[in-house]
Amino acid sequence: MQLIHAPASPFARKVRVLASETGLLPRIELVDTAVLPVTLNERVNALNPLGKIPVLLTDDGEALFDSRVICEYLDSLHDQPRLFPIEPTMRWRTLRLAALADGLMEAALLVRYERAVRPVELQWNEWAEGQLGKVRRALLALEAHVEELQGPLHIAQIAVACALGYLDFRFAELDWRKGLPGLASFQASFAARASMVESTPA
Numbered sequence: 001m002q003l004i005h006a007p008a009s010p011f012a013r014k015v016r017v018l019a020s021e022t023g024l025l026p027r028i029e030l031v032d033t034a035v036l037p038v039t040l041n042e043r044v045n046a047l048n049p050l051g052k053i054p055v056l057l058t059d060d061g062e063a064l065f066d067s068r069v070i071c072e073y074l075d076s077l078h079d080q081p082r083l084f085p086i087e088p089t090m091r092w093r094t095l096r097l098a099a100l101a102d103g104l105m106e107a108a109l110l111v112r113y114e115r116a117v118r119p120v121e122l123q124w125n126e127w128a129e130g131q132l133g134k135v136r137r138a139l140l141a142l143e144a145h146v147e148e149l150q151g152p153l154h155i156a157q158i159a160v161a162c163a164l165g166y167l168d169f170r171f172a173e174l175d176w177r178k179g180l181p182g183l184a185s186f187q188a189s190f191a192a193r194a195s196m197v198e199s200t201p202a
């Protein structure tokens with residue numbers, strides 16, 4: 001399999017962490033590819049009309065996206081306990097938490113594009129602040145549900161850890177740990193896992 005990814009992408013990092021945790025990483029060739037909303041990447045566009053990474057090329061020649069679908073696909077390929085829970089109560093709570101983490105990443109990424117890609121004279125601060133409001137509310141909600149991040153490994157733990165890692169990488173000035181001791185403690189221990197250390201964005 002091939003994973004079209006970029007080291008900075010928290011979405012791709014989720015896939016790498018899940019692959020590492022489930023022993024699938026040796027079966028995946030990492031293909032480093034830069035994408036931005038304003039530069040055409042014909043290879044990525046041909047595989048994913050949305051022009052976004054990650055994309056997984058399976059051994060059957062399928063191009064799978066987005067990160068949620070790729071993670072669930074990889075979770076079907078190993079024999080260890082499922083990282084997408086099957087028991088209904090656990091499943092929907094976990095997927096909701098993972099969606100919250102993904103939404104946090106998406107809002108943060110929009111701010112990143114607004115500030116780093118959009119020409120200065122076109123930047124709209126109120127809009128970026130609106131996105132950062134989503135990030136802050138998501139952080140508060142994660143802190144309130146931090147007990148759901150304990151216990152056996154599941155996809156929401158991975159998604160939350162990658163979202164927080166993205167804030168550390170691109171938004172250090174946010175100081176997200178302030179006032180969020182539960183989340184800070186979760187991240188301190190989760191970020192020490194080999195799967196996280198080997199996928200740290202540089």
Ligand code: 99T
Pocket residue numbers: 006008009010011012035036037038050051052053054066067068102109112170
């Ligand atoms: O938006 C674009 O045109 C290109 N952006 C991407 O491909 C980003 C890279 S993260 N990926 C996504 O937005 C994927 C979102 C999708 N829902 C998923 O896979 O879950 C780049 C981060 C950075 O450089 O700071």
